[in-house]
Amino acid sequence: MMVSGRRGIGLGFxxxxxxxxxxxTSPKExxxxxxxxxxxxxxxxxxxxxxxxxxxxxxxxxxxxxxxxSQMDPAVRLQLSDAREVALGHLEAGAKGPNLGAELGDLAMxxxxxxxxxxxEQAYGLARRLEPQSVQWSYYAGAVAQRLxxxxxxxxxxxxxxxxAGSASxxxxxxxxxxxxxxxxxxxxxQANQGDPAKAWLERAExxxxxxxxxxxxxxxLALSEDRPEEAVRFLERALEIQSxxxxxxxxxxxxxxxxxxxxxxQVYLRRSAEREQSIGGRARxxxxxxxxxxxxxxxxxxxxxxxxxxxxxxxxxxxxEEFKRAVELAPDDPxxxxxxxxxxxxxxxxxxxxxxxxxxxxxxxxSPTLANDLAILLAQSGRASEAADVLHGVLARHPTFFPSWxxxxxxxxxxxASAEALRSIDQALSLEPGxxxxxxRRAQILMALxxxxxxxxxxxxxxxxxxxxxxxxxxxxxxxxVQLGDTQTAASxxxxxxxxxxxxxxxxxxxxxxxAGLDLQxxxxxxxxxxxxxxxxxxxxxxxxxxxxxxLSDPGR
Numbered sequence: 001m002m003v004s005g006r007r008g009i010g011l012g013f014x015x016x017x018x019x020x021x022x023x024x025t026s027p028k029e030x031x032x033x034x035x036x037x038x039x040x041x042x043x044x045x046x047x048x049x050x051x052x053x054x055x056x057x058x059x060x061x062x063x064x065x066x067x068x069x070s071q072m073d074p075a076v077r078l079q080l081s082d083a084r085e086v087a088l089g090h091l092e093a094g095a096k097g098p099n100l101g102a103e104l105g106d107l108a109m110x111x112x113x114x115x116x117x118x119x120x121e122q123a124y125g126l127a128r129r130l131e132p133q134s135v136q137w138s139y140y141a142g143a144v145a146q147r148l149x150x151x152x153x154x155x156x157x158x159x160x161x162x163x164x165a166g167s168a169s170x171x172x173x174x175x176x177x178x179x180x181x182x183x184x185x186x187x188x189x190x191q192a193n194q195g196d197p198a199k200a201w202l203e204r205a206e207x208x209x210x211x212x213x214x215x216x217x218x219x220x221x222l223a224l225s226e227d228r229p230e231e232a233v234r235f236l237e238r239a240l241e242i243q244s245x246x247x248x249x250x251x252x253x254x255x256x257x258x259x260x261x262x263x264x265x266x267q268v269y270l271r272r273s274a275e276r277e278q279s280i281g282g283r284a285r286x287x288x289x290x291x292x293x294x295x296x297x298x299x300x301x302x303x304x305x306x307x308x309x310x311x312x313x314x315x316x317x318x319x320x321x322e323e324f325k326r327a328v329e330l331a332p333d334d335p336x337x338x339x340x341x342x343x344x345x346x347x348x349x350x351x352x353x354x355x356x357x358x359x360x361x362x363x364x365x366x367x368s369p370t371l372a373n374d375l376a377i378l379l380a381q382s383g384r385a386s387e388a389a390d391v392l393h394g395v396l397a398r399h400p401t402f403f404p405s406w407x408x409x410x411x412x413x414x415x416x417x418a419s420a421e422a423l424r425s426i427d428q429a430l431s432l433e434p435g436x437x438x439x440x441x442r443r444a445q446i447l448m449a450l451x452x453x454x455x456x457x458x459x460x461x462x463x464x465x466x467x468x469x470x471x472x473x474x475x476x477x478x479x480x481x482x483v484q485l486g487d488t489q490t491a492a493s494x495x496x497x498x499x500x501x502x503x504x505x506x507x508x509x510x511x512x513x514x515x516x517a518g519l520d521l522q523x524x525x526x527x528x529x530x531x532x533x534x535x536x537x538x539x540x541x542x543x544x545x546x547x548x549x550x551x552x553l554s555d556p557g558r
Contacts (some may be wrong), residue, residue, distance in 0.1 A: 033312045061088050063126060065119035067111065076114060078309045083107045090370070099368060101130030104139050112140060113297035121143050135164045139181060139290050146184075151192040159184045179208040180288040183215045188224055198222060199520055205286075212286035213242040217249055229259035239284050246284040247273070301331035312344065320344050328357075335365040342374070351382045369399040373408055380412045388412045404430045406440055410446065419449040424448075437467035441478060448481065457485040464490065472498060472508035479515055492519050499535070510540035517549065526553060 027437075054524060055357035064087060069077045087103045088441045108123030126140040142157030162181045185473040186202035193281035199222055205215035220235035238255040242248055253521035296302050308323030331337050342357035358375040365371055372395045379388035392409040395402060413422035423446045440463045447456035460482055469475055475494055482491035498504055498512040515530035530553060 017553065045145055059091060059126065061091060062373060064088055064091070064107075065122040067119040072089055072114070076306065079306050080110055080114070080116075082309070083110050086370070092427050099136070099370075101127050101137075102131065105134070105140075106447070108137070109140065109294055110297050111141060112144060113294055117144050118148055121148070133164060133167075134292070135161050135177065136290055138164060139177075139184075140294065140385045142184065142188075146188050146191075152190055153429065154188045155185065155192065158188065174289065175208065176211060176287060176289050178289060179205045179212050179215070180286055183212050183218065183286050183288075186218050190218060195226060196220060209238060210242055212288075213239040213246060214284040214286040217246070217252075217284035218240070220249075220256065221252055224259070226257050227259075229256045232256035233260055233262075243280065243284055247400075248283045275540065301334050301337050304330065305337060305478070308340060308344070312347075317344065317348055321348065333364055335361040335368070335371060338364065339371060339374070342378075346378060354378050356381060356471065367398070369395050369402040369405060373402070373405050376405070376412070377408055380408075380415060385412050385416050388414070401432055403429055403439075406432065407436075407442065409522040410442055411440075414442075414446055419446055422446045433469065437463055437472075440467070441469070441474065444483060448484065453485055457482075457487055460485065461487070461490065472504045472512075476508065476515060477509050483515075483519070488519055488522065492516065495519075508541040508542070510543050512534040513539065513551075514543065517546070529553065 018382045030298065039298060064084060066084070067080075069080055074081065079280065084107060087100070087107050089101060092102050104123050105127035108120045108127055111117075111123060121141065121144045124137050124144065126136070127137040128141060138157050138161040142154045142161060145151075145157060146154035158181055162178065162185065165178050165181060165247065165302050182201045183206040186198045189198035189201060199219070200436045201217050202219045202222070209216050216239035220232045220239065223229070223235060224231035233253065233256045236249050236256060240249045240253065243249075250269045250273035253464060254266045254273055257263075257269060258266035274527065297308070304323050304327035308320040308327065311317075311323060312320035321341065321344040324337065324344050327334070328341050329338040338357045338361035340353045342361060345351075345357065355378045356369065357373065358378055362368065362371040362375050370539065372391055376388040376391040376395070379385075389412050392405050393411065394408070395405045397552035399405070406425050410422045410425035413419070414426060423443070426439055426446055428434065431437060442460060444456045444459040444463065447453075460478060462491060464478065469478065473500060479491040479494045482488070482494070495512045495515045498518035499509050499516065501509075504512075513532045513536035517529040517536065520526070520528035530550070532555075533546050533550045536543055537550070540546075
């Protein structure tokens with residue numbers, strides 16, 4: 001069935017407009033926390049250290065550890081890879097402020113919690129370079145060095161943590177943390193056969209023995225090894241009095257009693273020690289706030305978030321949201337829990353709930369530009385562009401080099417019709433990341449909106465030549481934009497390459513066929529358009545624009 005050239009051209013432009021519009025901006029497009037665009041990484045970035053912006057550390061994405069996760073549980077693998085992408089995205093996208101050190105430290109803690117010790121050691125090293133005054137990064141690095149058998153290095157790191165804890169002004173200065181550091185230093189020094197220094201450090205922990213009976217256990221072991229059995233008995237009995245289930249204490253206490261000539265008492269403890277495998281109990285403990293922080297990465301709210309990610313990974317979004325809800329209930333002041341739930345609601349399509357939880361996450365961590373950026377994008381998607389712009393201006397007032405927010409602000413201003421302001425914002429983004437393909441593509445769109453079509457076409461052509469986008473939907477949007485700019489030949493080549501690439505998801509290939517059908521109609525090739533539409537519907541039967549276009553071609557009266 002033939003249609004007139006005018007009707008064919010009209011349908012062609014209709015289809016290509018639908019193709020060009022594609023999907024709206026989402027947090028995933030512009031926020032590194034949700035999987036940022038794969039822009040070429042800078043060779044290195046000058047990152048200021050916390051507390052001394054004049055002192056800069058040169059880092060690149062290659063400095064981040066990238067351990068083999070293939071043998072990990074899928075949920076854990078997702079948790080670890082997401083955390084690494086957040087840190088990498090902030091490094092590459094321009095979040096070169098105080099948050100990067102904390103994010104690298106959090107990444108190190110995850111590796112540490114899952115026993116990926118070389119990766120943890122590398123990430124702790126980066127965190128220490130960026131936050132040299134942080135107690136916890138020296139402390140955790142010392143624990144990893146001890147586990148890896150590098151005792152001298154562990155001693156040096158623990159001593160540094162002790163010095164930092166003495167001058168810290170926050171919770172890392174607490175007496176519990178200082179007691180834990182002294183206990184760990186005593187343990188590693190005793191392990192290194194440095195008895196006198198070990199005793200001195202363990203005695204610093206002894207006044208808080210109720211918190212740390214493990215320090216008494218170490219002192220008892222040390223006294224026993226130095227043939228001071230009565231002293232050993234006193235320490236070990238106190239440890240057992242404080243922690244009655246510390247079965248680890250039984251055998252050395254029995255030995256100490258026997259050496260002290262108290263044979264009958266010794267037999268009682270030695271017999272109980274022989275039966276310990278059938279008993280409930282374990283090691284002498286030390287209430288260690290820093291160790292608890294590490295454990296939370298695999299228990300509590302963190303574990304619920306991991307299970308939620310596992311469910312999301314398996315395609316069960318409802319189950320994922322339930323796990324994220326439980327995490328929020330368990331840890332209502334944890335921004336990560338609110339962030340996870342916000343993303344779940346956004347993926348479910350409940351933008352109001354997503355906005356609520358992103359807003360709460362941002363309130364709980366006001367120094368995080370990523371959380372505020374995600375909030376702004378969700379506000380814009382919800383039709384609240386003015387609120388989104390206000391949030392983004394606030395982010396950029398505090399973090400003027402945060403590239404994702406300049407890009408999001410340009411998108412928001414473009415939606416508001418403020419094209420001149422959008423151009424200024426996108427140019428600011430490109431001053432930070434000159435080669436970023438998403439920003440360059442958006443600049444071409446803004447130039448189109450301003451009527452500067454020739455400049456837009458030049459920008460688009462250069463972008464396609466230098467950085468063809470990996471995202472197939474972005475390629476389709478670029479093809480639609482090229483048609484609007486009059487470059488139908490380049491658009492057709494771009495779409496034709498997509499339909500022949502079987503690695504591209506079927507829905508995207510279907511939309512590429514739809515775009516080619518529109519170009520066929522512009523040329524009056526109705527049979528070619530029908531063939532393209534048939535191919536599109538084979539790949540994606542739910543593609544409504546293709547079904548509508550096929551009906552119009554089959555009914556000349558429509």
